[in-house]
Amino acid sequence: MFIHLSIHHPNPGFEQEVLDSMNRVRLAALGTPGLIQIGPWREDGGGRIVGLAMWESRAHWEAALPSLFAVAAADDPDGVWHATPPERILLDDAWALPPDDLVD
Numbered sequence: 001m002f003i004h005l006s007i008h009h010p011n012p013g014f015e016q017e018v019l020d021s022m023n024r025v026r027l028a029a030l031g032t033p034g035l036i037q038i039g040p041w042r043e044d045g046g047g048r049i050v051g052l053a054m055w056e057s058r059a060h061w062e063a064a065l066p067s068l069f070a071v072a073a074a075d076d077p078d079g080v081w082h083a084t085p086p087e088r089i090l091l092d093d094a095w096a097l098p099p100d101d102l103v104d
Contacts, residue, residue, distance in 0.1 A: 001056065002061050003052065004052075004089075010049060022049065022051050035054075038053040058090075
């Protein structure tokens, strides 16, 4: 599994615009091969909005990336909605298989 996590710090008054943009990307991504889950999440008690996209593999994410970022960039003004650029965290699956003696 591969996860793309983005942490957004919207400028005051632009939270809904950021959420709307993230939902446009979510809708565009639905049905994309390899996509497990995608969507925005609002921090409880804080001002951050987190985008979470779970993919079957990094290769699936890389294949979808150009079209999904094109959706986001099509109508989102740079530097207006965000106090700082979104932080992007790419997470590779690090699960380990149990030792052979623990497997039935």
